[in-house]
Amino acid sequence: MPTVKFSVNGTSHSIDTDPLRRLLDVLREDLKLTGVKEGCGEGECGACSVLKDGVLVNSCMIPMGTCEGSEIITPEGLRETDQGKTIIDAYGESGAVQCGFCTPGMMMATEALLRKNPSPSEDEAREALSGNLCRCTGYDMIIDGVLKAAERGKGLW
Amino acid sequence: MNKKISTPIKRVDAGMKTGGSTRYIGDIPFEGMLYGKVVRSSRARAKVKGVHVPVLPEGYYYIDAGDIPEDGKNRIEMIKDDWPVFADREVRFIGETIGLLVGPDRKELNRLRDEVKVEYEELTPVFTIEEAEAVKGGPVHGKDNVYGDYHLKKGDPDAAFAEADRIIEDTVRTGYQEHIYMEPQGVIARVQEDGKLGVFFSGQCPFYVRHAVSATMGVPEEQVEVQQTVTGGAFGGKEHYPDVISTPLAVAAGKIGKPIGLFFDRIEDISFTPKRHPSTTHFRTALDKEGNIIAMDIDVRLNAGAYESCSLVVLQRAIFSVNSVYNIPNVKIRGRAFATNNVPSDAYRGFGAPQGLFAMETHMSHVARAIGAEELELKGRYLLKQGDVTVTNGRIHEEVKLPEMIRRIEEMSGYRRKVKEYTPGSWKGIGLSLFNHGSGFTGNGEQEIIKGVVKMRKRADGIVDLLVSNVEMGQGLQTTFRKIAAMVLEIPVDSVVYNDPNTGLVPDSGPTCASRSIAIVGYLVQEAAKKLKKRWDESDVVEVSHQYETPEGLIPWDQNNLQGDAYPSYGWGVNVVEVEVDPLTYEVTTKGIWAVHDVGVAIDEKIVEGQVDGGIIQALGYGSLEKLEVKDGRFQQKTMADYTIPTSMDFPRIKSSLVDNPYEYGPFGAKGAGELVFDGAAAAFADAVQMAVDGDIKQIPVTPEYIMEVRENAHS
Numbered sequence: 106m107p108t109v110k111f112s113v114n115g116t117s118h119s120i121d122t123d124p125l126r127r128l129l130d131v132l133r134e135d136l137k138l139t140g141v142k143e144g145c146g147e148g149e150c151g152a153c154s155v156l157k158d159g160v161l162v163n164s165c166m167i168p169m170g171t172c173e174g175s176e177i178i179t180p181e182g183l184r185e186t187d188q189g190k191t192i193i194d195a196y197g198e199s200g201a202v203q204c205g206f207c208t209p210g211m212m213m214a215t216e217a218l219l220r221k222n223p224s225p226s227e228d229e230a231r232e233a234l235s236g237n238l239c240r241c242t243g244y245d246m247i248i249d250g251v252l253k254a255a256e257r258g259k260g261l262w
Numbered sequence: 263m264n265k266k267i268s269t270p271i272k273r274v275d276a277g278m279k280t281g282g283s284t285r286y287i288g289d290i291p292f293e294g295m296l297y298g299k300v301v302r303s304s305r306a307r308a309k310v311k312g313v314h315v316p317v318l319p320e321g322y323y324y325i326d327a328g329d330i331p332e333d334g335k336n337r338i339e340m341i342k343d344d345w346p347v348f349a350d351r352e353v354r355f356i357g358e359t360i361g362l363l364v365g366p367d368r369k370e371l372n373r374l375r376d377e378v379k380v381e382y383e384e385l386t387p388v389f390t391i392e393e394a395e396a397v398k399g400g401p402v403h404g405k406d407n408v409y410g411d412y413h414l415k416k417g418d419p420d421a422a423f424a425e426a427d428r429i430i431e432d433t434v435r436t437g438y439q440e441h442i443y444m445e446p447q448g449v450i451a452r453v454q455e456d457g458k459l460g461v462f463f464s465g466q467c468p469f470y471v472r473h474a475v476s477a478t479m480g481v482p483e484e485q486v487e488v489q490q491t492v493t494g495g496a497f498g499g500k501e502h503y504p505d506v507i508s509t510p511l512a513v514a515a516g517k518i519g520k521p522i523g524l525f526f527d528r529i530e531d532i533s534f535t536p537k538r539h540p541s542t543t544h545f546r547t548a549l550d551k552e553g554n555i556i557a558m559d560i561d562v563r564l565n566a567g568a569y570e571s572c573s574l575v576v577l578q579r580a581i582f583s584v585n586s587v588y589n590i591p592n593v594k595i596r597g598r599a600f601a602t603n604n605v606p607s608d609a610y611r612g613f614g615a616p617q618g619l620f621a622m623e624t625h626m627s628h629v630a631r632a633i634g635a636e637e638l639e640l641k642g643r644y645l646l647k648q649g650d651v652t653v654t655n656g657r658i659h660e661e662v663k664l665p666e667m668i669r670r671i672e673e674m675s676g677y678r679r680k681v682k683e684y685t686p687g688s689w690k691g692i693g694l695s696l697f698n699h700g701s702g703f704t705g706n707g708e709q710e711i712i713k714g715v716v717k718m719r720k721r722a723d724g725i726v727d728l729l730v731s732n733v734e735m736g737q738g739l740q741t742t743f744r745k746i747a748a749m750v751l752e753i754p755v756d757s758v759v760y761n762d763p764n765t766g767l768v769p770d771s772g773p774t775c776a777s778r779s780i781a782i783v784g785y786l787v788q789e790a791a792k793k794l795k796k797r798w799d800e801s802d803v804v805e806v807s808h809q810y811e812t813p814e815g816l817i818p819w820d821q822n823n824l825q826g827d828a829y830p831s832y833g834w835g836v837n838v839v840e841v842e843v844d845p846l847t848y849e850v851t852t853k854g855i856w857a858v859h860d861v862g863v864a865i866d867e868k869i870v871e872g873q874v875d876g877g878i879i880q881a882l883g884y885g886s887l888e889k890l891e892v893k894d895g896r897f898q899q900k901t902m903a904d905y906t907i908p909t910s911m912d913f914p915r916i917k918s919s920l921v922d923n924p925y926e927y928g929p930f931g932a933k934g935a936g937e938l939v940f941d942g943a944a945a946a947f948a949d950a951v952q953m954a955v956d957g958d959i960k961q962i963p964v965t966p967e968y969i970m971e972v973r974e975n976a977h978s
Contacts, residue, residue, distance in 0.1 A: 139289035140282020142494075144444050145528040149902035152444060180282030189281070197276035200868040203876065204736030205279025206444035206494030212280050231910045238902070240442050240495050241736045242872055243879030244910040 111172045113138070114182025124170030128162075129153045131169055132179060140180035140209045144238070151237030154210035155179050161217035163236075180209035183216055191258040192216065192250070201250035203241035210237050215251050223262040224255055267749055267930040270868030273741045274755070275492075275734065287448035287464040287491045288525055295450070296321075298511055298524035299371040301361040301378050302534065303353035306603040306895030307387035307402065310351060313360060316377040322365035324378075325514040326350070333480025338509050339473055340502050344403075345569035345606065347478050347509045353382070354402060354568035355605050356895045357534030362510050364522055387603035389895055391542055391563050394600035402568065403601035409566055410574040410599050412581055412824060414653050417592035422557035426548035432628050434545070434621040435961040436944075438890040438897075439538035439883075441610060442907050445494025446531040449504060451475075451511040452521035454487065458766075459516060461488045461508050465500035467773035468731050472765045474505035475512045486512075487766040493735040497880070498609035500735070501775050502571055503535050533900045536608030537890065539564040539576055539599075543584065543621035548592075553633045555644065557592035560584050562618065566599040567606035573599040576607070578704050580614030582828045585653045586622040587664060587696045588644040593653055603895050609775060611880065612937045615699055616944065620885075620962065623695045623945035628958050636681070637949070638668070638694060645696075656817050656827035663921050664696060667836045667858040674917055675838040675856040687956030692840045693949025695942040700829025701781035701934030703772075706819040708782060709812045712772040716786040717807040718747065718794050726751065726794070728760040728787065729768040732779045737936055738869035739779055745865055746784055746929045750791035751798070769807065777934025780865055781831065784929035786810060813927040831925045833938035834860040837878065839946040843954040848966035848973070850886060850951055855943070857918040862925040862933035870935050874918045877939030883908045885944030885962045 106121045113136060120135060132138040132155070141164055144152030148166040155164045156178040183189035192212050195201075202208050211234060218225055218233035225233065230251040231244070239247060255262075278284045301313075301324075315324045327336050327350040336350065337343040349358045360380060363371050386399025394407040401407050423429070450462040459479060463471055468488045476483040493500060511524045526535070541564050548557040562580050566573035581597035630637040645665070650658045672678050677692055684690040702708050717729040728747055734740040744758040751758075761767075771783050790808040797804045812830075819826040840854040857874055864870040887906050891898040899905035924931025948959040955969055957976030 133289075137291075138282075139285065142282075142286070142445070143288070144446075145902045147528070147901055147903060150444065150528075180280075184281035184283075193277050193280045196280045197272045200270070200273070200872050202273060202276040202279050203738070203872060204444065204493065204495040205275065205284055206286065208280045209282035212282075227915075235909045235911045238442075238444070238907060238909060240444055240497070240880065240907060241876045243875035243877075243908075243913075243916065245875045245915050246872055248910065248915075 109169050109173050111175045111177060113177045114179060122169050124168060126169045127165055128167035128169060128172055129164040132164060138179045138181050142206055142209065144206065151210045151214065152207050154213040154237060156213060156217060159220065161214055180212055183212060188216060188258060188261050191261060192254045195254035195257055196250040199250035199253050200246040201242065207237060207239045211239070211247055215254060218251065219255055219258070219262040225251065227252065267745065268864045268867045270866050271741065271745065271755060273738060274744065275740050284492050286445055286494050287450065287462060290462065290491065292450060292452065292521040295521040295523050296364050296366055296518070297368050297371060298514060298522050299363045299375050300359050301363060301375055303349060303356060303358040303360055305353055305382045305384060306356050307385040308353050308382035309385065310349060310353060310360065311381040311383055314379040316374060318374065322363065322374065323514065323518055324361055324363055325510065325517060326361040329513050329517050330478060331480050331516065334478050335480065338505050339477040340505050341572045341575060342570040345506065345571060347513065355603055357605060359510055362514050364514050364518060387895055389602055389604055389892065391565050391600050394602050402603060407601040408598050409570045409601055410577055412577065412597045414581060414595040414824060416651060416653050416655060419557045419559060419592040419594040422592040423548045423559065426556065427551045428549045430547045430549065430629055430632050432545045432625050433960065434543045434624050436541045436617045436620055437963060438540050438892065439610060439888055440532055440890055440905055441497045441499030443495030443497055443499055446528055447500065447503060447507060447526040447535060448524065449508045449511050450521060450523045451508060451515035453515060453519055459486045459512055461486065461512060462491050463488065463504045463508055464491055464493045465504035466496050466733055466735060466775055467501055468763050468765050469770045470502065470773055471504050471508050474509050478509040479512055479516060487764060489764045490733045490762045492762060493733060496735040497611045498613065498775065499535060501609040501773065503608065528902060529900050532905060533897055534605060536606050538610035539566060539573065539607035539614065539617065541580065541617040541621065545625045547629055549633065553635060555590055555629065558590050559594045562595070562597040564599045565602055565604065565607060567602055567604045569606045571606050571608050573607060575704060576614040578824065580618040582654060582704065583615040583618035584622050586619050587646050587698050587834070589646045589650045590644060595653060604892055611940045613776065615937065616941050619697045619941050620945045624948055624959065627949050627952060631958065641696060652828065654828045655825050659815065660831055660925060661923060662834065663860050663923050664834060664836070667834065667860065667921055670919060671836045671838050671856050671858045674919065675854060677838050680840065684953060686953050689843045689845050689954050691950040691952065691954030692838060693946040693953065695837045695945035695949065697942040698832040698834045699777060699934065699938035699941055701831050701833060702778040702829060703776050704828055705821055708810055712810065714772040714783055714786060714810045715769040715807055716771045716783060716790050717769050717805060718790045719803060719805040720794055722803055724757065726753065726758050728758055730771040730783060730787065731763045731768050732771055732774045732783050733763060735774060737873065738866065742780060742865040742869060743784065743787055746787045747791045750788055751795050777937045780932050781928050781934040782810065784865065784932060785927055788929040830927060831933050833933050833935060835938055835942050837942035837946040839943060839950045841947070841950040841954055843951060843969065848969040852882065852913050854914060855916045857916060858921065859938060860921045860923045861935040861938065862923055862928050863931035864920055865930060865932050867920065870920065871918060873935050874939045875916050878916055878943045879908050879913055881940045881943035882913055882947055885947040886964055889963050889965060
């Protein structure tokens with residue numbers, strides 16, 4: 106089995122794996138990073154969102170063969186950063202969290218947006234999170250959370 | 263408004279959940295855990311002549327009805343016990359559980375499952391209400407495929423119909439809806455070190471699971487310990503269905519002796535788990551010469567699917583809701599739930615009320631259009647008031663604040679002005695719906711069946727344990743229950759401990775459903791806290807409990823004749839939706855959404871607002887996008903790509919507000935909210951589209967294809 110070398114949340118890993126195995130499974134099963142959720146397994150819901158070399162991806166759609174040399178950030182990594190903490194607090198204060206199953210993915214999508222656009226408009230925030238589905242909140246308070254994080258975290262991104 | 267209790271606090275679970283630290287069922291490690299894979303029926307209706315299982319590799323097992331312990335039974339004890347744990351002689355729907363493959367590797371389990379061959383003798387299936395009524399292929403259930411046939415009468419409808427000047431007939435239909443809780447179904451079962459059977463599950467009703475598993479296994483209920491795990495959404499989809507998967511899994515765990523996890527992938531979840539009941543409602547409405555409604559004759563039919571499960575309770579709520587918020591003097595209602603060979607229909611947020619309310623609101627708009635009346639003026643003539651008689655000949659005991667709520671929503675939305683401005687067929691429309699939702703179990707469920715109990719324990723260090731069986735599933739109970747207890751006890755919220763319930767540790771305060779957690783159990787929490795407060799100065803550990811008692815002044819419920827007060831209190835609502843329809847593509851753009859609700863008093867305004875937002879968007883999905891078709895017993899949409907739920911870009915921001923209307927038997931005056939907020943938006947949306955395209959909308963979801971049909975019919 107080929108070896109894939111990549112880093113996750115700043116730590117290097119070298120994993121012998123089928124190159125077609127999903128990044129999601131390696132993160133959850135091998136590395137026990139269960140903040141990455143599986144909601145649909147077909148790239149529709151965004152619950153398994155991670156950053157791969159700074160780009161927001163659905164880890165259920167990423168074969169390990171494409172991860173050689175990649176830097177992956179999962180919710181476990183992001184939550185330790187100032188940016189992650191800002192998003193977590195803003196979400197909490199905005200009422201953005203209900204069942205919570207989509208929320209780590211939402212946090213990743215928020216981070217990806219704010220890296221590109223630190224002061225998004227409401228429409229830009231809605232567009233940036235449109236690949237992440239939520240069934241509980243109706244989205245308004247998640248969008249509030251994104252905008253609040255942007256405001257609070259001025260200078261962080 | 264009780265400012266103190268309603269003032270929002272930060273949800274206690276928000277930080278852990280956002281950061282991904284919260285463990286859901288699929289995140290909990292168990293040493294040596296095996297996996298289960300369900301072997302399912304591929305036929306909608308057939309006799310099972312034989313099951314041929316391939317030679318299994320070492321460490322793999324096939325479990326079926328023959329493995330159920332001698333003292334147990336091959337029936338899932340839910341509200342009804344007609345659904346077998348494992349189908350052995352016959353199958354009644356595609357996807358029904360025949361057996362369970364168990365082993366360490368999920369890929370291998372998938373391969374083995376494809377090699378299991380089931381021999382069927384095919385029978386003629388029935389899929390639609392019409393086919394079921396015709397008893398095509400012989401009955402699936404009883405003699406006539408009817409699970410239940412109810413009749414209600416208020417006033418003297420026959421006499422009123424005899425005097426009618428005009429009778430308007432109308433048929434309104436609603437479709438299936440899939441829950442799409444973001445976390446698919448999951449259960450883990452194992453034999454514990456103390457010999458008890460332990461079940462971990464994602465879901466709403468720990469004591470339901472305990473009851474079902476103990477009956478299947480033939481052991482006392484105390485021999486089964488059920489632990490709820492943080493639940494990633496449920497919406498009714500995890501009310502009874504966890505019983506359906508935990509029972510076969512318990513049989514397997516009992517036999518194999520190792521922990522086994524059963525986790526559905528999304529396709530399995532959409533394809534084979536229960537849905538909201540599709541409905542067909544026929545109205546005959548009698549009017550006098552002046553255009554007043556003098557009587558209604560309503561026939562509600564639900565497609566209940568292959569097993570009865572909770573369908574009769576859903577049917578009851580549907581017929582109790584089908585007169586909506588109106589006091590029509592003479593009413594006749596019939597309700598039937600039909601057996602078909604589709605996946606069983608079951609609980610979904612609203613539990614029959616959304617179907618009944620959509621039908622009635624839509625019909626009222628059709629009557630207004632037919633007689634040339636202004637819709638809100640027509641509806642306003644019949645609004646229920648305090649003291650009025652309900653369709654079960656009970657009473658409305660509380661003050662009804664609908665007139666105030668209507669005035670408020672008119673101000674917020676500009677409804678009255680826009681109704682005049684947007685002429686029918688102008689491709690712009692605005693719609694309004696009125697609705698209510700009874701809090702708690704229907705009829706005598708709370709006092710006769712549930713008899714909920716809560717316990718509260720003060721530790722020596724002043725920390726308080728709240729012991730209840732209700733669960734956090736996103737609706738905020740971890741926060742609101744703590745708030746109720748803390749506010750009564752005058753202690754900080756974080757001094758109240760409320761763990762995800764384990765049936766070995768908490769009393770049975772009933773299931774988490776029917777908008778009962780705050781309205782019913784929250785009141786028990788408040789009353790228990792009052793008892794504890796009186797004993798606060800005792801130095802030792804103090805434990806108190808409180809059990810449900812029927813509120814005073816209600817008209818007793820007669821379950822045989824469905825007469826009396828069906829619910830002790832109601833939440834009330836008004837929704838307005840504004841749309842524009844593209845004249846070429848018939849695509850609908852929602853331009854505005856407004857909502858006013860009466861939930862008594864909000865236990866945290868932010869959490870209630872979150873329920874409002876989420877309920878309305880889920881209902882707009884139901885009303886506009888979420889098409890789920892069934893063909894030959896198989897759902898045609900089975901992924902999240904083809905069954906589409908709303909995204910963050912589909913609807914504009916919701917503007918909502920609450921009125922204050924404290925309820926005597928609710929905690930701090932609160933009533934139920936979780937389902938109410940789902941009940942109105944689909945009808946308001948359909949009403950708005952109706953104005954925009956100038957044609958009667960008679961079904962949901964209102965897709966562009968359906969609008970084209972309506973336009974062609976209206977203008978041909």
